[in-house]
Amino acid sequence: MTIEQGGWAVPVRKRGNKLERWEIALIKAMIADGRWPNDQDILAYFTRPTRSINHRAIAEIRTGKKHASVKAVAADDLEGFLSSWPEIDAETGLSLRGDELLIKAREAMVAAVHTFNSAGLTFRAELFIVTAxxxxxxxLHAWFKREGIDYRHTTNKNGQKVVSKTPSGADKFWELGQCLKEPRCPVEQGAKDNLTFLLELRHEIEHRSTNRIDDAVSAKLQACCINFNDAIKKLFGAQYALERRLPIALQFVTFSPDQRAILKKANGLPRNVEIMMDGFEGRLTPEQQVDPRYAFRVFMVGRTANRAPSADLAVEIVPPGSEVAEKFNIALKEVEKKKYLPSEIVNQMKAEGWDRFTMDSHTKLWKRLDAKNSAKGYGTVAVGKTWCWYETWLNRVREECEQHPQRYRSTVAPPLPN
Structure with a gap:
């Protein structure tokens, strides 16, 4: 929940704001020290923009009404805290210790974008996904912590919940997939779909050779960045947005459609990645597929500006329904995947020289591979009850022919002499 204040969206402070155990131990030491007889003076050390603490909390510690079991830190630890206070992030004013999760979230996303935009890297998408x-x-851990939601893994032992531990004895916290499953998770559905896609892709490509997948997933990566920035502003405040940290990436070249087609053909996706991507999108509704929070797509049109300030804009957002948007409406339409009838698959194979590949060959192949299983992403039911095949299936059939040339071609080229 947010309120508008001076044009800024400000998150409403939650009543669940509370002191952490390490802070309580410091407060007890300050009370025992005697230099701070006023509760309000002590409170000043522990109030920060992301969290409001009532001065009553200090009084409850002083009187022993709460937190009686927490021991005060040693005098040296108190002096160390005072000498380094305030430990804050210079850009945002966030506490390096108290707001550690939020600072790490911002820095990790900045690192993800910088990595993807770095010149000379080959496997940029993979690096971005892991860091994002x-x-x-x-x-999400920062938000769960602020809302008082326990985001630790637990097990049930003798009817009681027990916190799961790592081999070294630390608490095990939720991974991103578990965070998204939490009913109170604040992430909107389109952004959830985007993150679920990236998680599935990460599982598919980890520890494997992938070729380059940057072009194929760039719309999802862009949406991931925008969703993150929107979420951090909505959940914690506009002052923590990343726009100022991340300028527009510049590049040296542009590609014509023909050039891009050649590049894509030369750097085709591995079949397992194609299948994963098609299978995932096959489970989404049409509305989910076109949601910009799932995949963010833009088009750029070269133009000559009448006014100098407009000419300086490298990217201009065109409002829906405007004259420019109507003029280029065809460019904004979603491109539907090309579909093939079974006869077109067979004819294509024959045209490529696989003269023994027949309709019977095709039927036996898709049955053997269970290719009409929608989870595999090879095709879909198009008009009426007619099954149509995607490009991924055409590539799989081509691969089958190339693996068994003696089966699908009348004459096989003799091996080259030694």
Whole structure:
């Protein structure tokens, strides 16, 4: 929940704001020290923009009404805290210790974008996904912590919940997938779909050779960035947005449609990644697929500006329904995946020289591979009850022919002489 204040969306402070155990131990030491007889003076050390604490909390510690079991820190630890106070992030004013999760979330997303935009890197999408997942995990942990939601894994032992531990004895916290499943998770559905896609893709490509997948998933990566920035502003405040940290990325070249087609053909996706992506999107509704929070797409049109300030804009957002948007309406339409009838698959294979590949060959192949299983993403029911195949299935059929040339071609080229 937010309120508008001076044009800024400000999150409403929650009653669940409370002191952490390490802070209580410091407060007890300050009370025992005697230099701070006024509760309000002590409170000043522990109030920060992301969390409001009532001065009553200090009085309850002083009188022993609450937190009696917490021991005060040693005098040296208190002096160490005072000498380094305030430990804050210079840009945001966030406490390095108290707001650690939120700071880590911001820095991880900045690192993800900088990594993807770095010149000379080959596997940029993979690096972005791993780092962005870390950023989102920290962001949701920070929100769960503020809302008083326990985000630790637990097990049931003898009817009681027990916190799960790592081999070294630390609490095990939720991974991003578990955070998204929490009913109170504040992430909107389109952004959830985007993150679920990236998680599935990460599971599919980890520890495997992927070729380059940057072009194929760029719309999802862009949406992930925008969703993160929107979420951090909505949940914690506009002052923590990343727009000022991340300028527009510049590049040296642009590609014509023909050039991009050649590049995509040369750097085709691995079949397992194609199947995963098609299968995932096959489970989404049409509304989910076009949600910009799932995949953010823009088009850029070269133009000559009449006014100098307009000419300086590298990217201009065109409002829906405007004259420019209507003029380029065709460019904004969603491109539907090309579909093939079974006869078109067979004819294509024959045109490529696989003259023994027949309709019977095709039927036996899709049955053997269970290719009409929608989870595999090879095709879909199009008009009426007619099954149509996607490009991924055409590639799989081509792969089958290339693996068994003696089966699908009348004449096989003799091996080259030694």
């Amino acid at each position: 997942v870390i950023a989102w995990t920290y962001l």
